Amino acid sequence: MNALDKPLLETDISLGHLLETIDGVRELPLIFSYDGRPVKSGYHVTEIKAGQFAALDCGANPEAWSEIFVQLWDVDEENRAHMAAGKFAAIIRKVSEHVLLDGSAKLTFEVSDGIRPMQLYCASMPTVQGGALHVELTPRPASCKPRDRWLKEENRKSSACCGPSTAQSACCG
Template sequence: MTLFRNTRHAPADITLGALLEKLRDAAMPLVFEYDGKTVRPGYHVTEVKAGQFSALDCGANPEAWSEVFVQLWDVDDGDRTHMTAGKFSAIVRKVSEHVALDGSAKLTFEVSDGVKPMQLYCAEEPVERGDSLVVHLAPRPSSCKPRDRWLAAQVAASQSRCCGRTRPELR
C-alpha cells in the first residue's frame, strides 16, 4: 500500500550551500514558483534564520538537525523586477556575517503574500528558463522518520537481492 509514501520530498530538497553554488553571482533574475504560480517581481527576502533542532520522533528515537529558513514575501512593489540570483546570494552572505549558516543544513522556504498564512516549502535545483533562473518550491510535507528509515532499508534490501547476481537466462 502506498498511501503514505512520499516520493516527491526527497528528490526536491536542496541544501542552502548547493543552492548558493548553483546561483553563484549570476546576473539573471531569480524567480521562485510555488502553488502553480510565479512569485511576483517585487518579492522580498524578509528574513533568513538558522536553527539547531533536537527532537524525539514518534518511535522514541532522538533526532537532531540544522535548518535554514528563508522567508519570502510575495508582493508587488512598484515597477521592480525579480531580484537577480547574485542579489539573493549577497543577502544570504550578509546574513552569514551575523548568523552562522550551515551550508549542508536542510533548507526551508517560508512564503506568504502578507494575507494568507505562511506556507513551508522545500526547494528544487534552479533551472535556466529563458533569461531567468527558476527555483520550484514544493510543499514541505510531514513525515514519519522511523517509517522513512524502514522504507529506505526495504528499498536497499530489495536492490541488494536482485543486483550483483547474473540471472542464468542472461549469461
C-alpha cells in the first residue's frame, strides 16, 4: 500500500470534545506535545479565534465549515508548572463570553516559540498519562477534499464487506 492508498486518519477533535475531557480532570496539568516534544511548562494561550469559512475546493465543490484556532506560545517563564486543564477551560469560557465558539468546530492549534514561524497543528484524542492530560498535536497537512471524500467512501464500502461473498453481491467478490 503506498501513501496515496492509505485511509485517512481522523486526527481532528472538536473544542467541545476537548472541554468534555477536561471536565473530568480539571486539576491535572495540560501538556500539549508537537514535533516530538512537550510544550514548555510556561506556555501561554495567547489568542483564541473563531472562524466561519466558505470555499470552493479543487473539484469545484462548495465547502463550508467552522474552525476554532487556539494559539500557543511555547515559552518557559518563571519556573512555572504546566497549566492546569481547568485553567485552560476557564480561558475558553472567558473567550466564549465575547466570541461565539461552536463546540463542534474543527480545532486547530497555532504554535510558535516566538522565534520560529507559527505552525498549524490538529489535535489528537486527549489521554491521561503519568498524572497529566496529554494532547498530541500533529502538523495539519494540505489535502484534496474530493480525493479525501472518495477515499472515505471507498473505505466505508470495503469495511461494510464483512460476510462471505455471494453471487448476487459485488462486495468482496
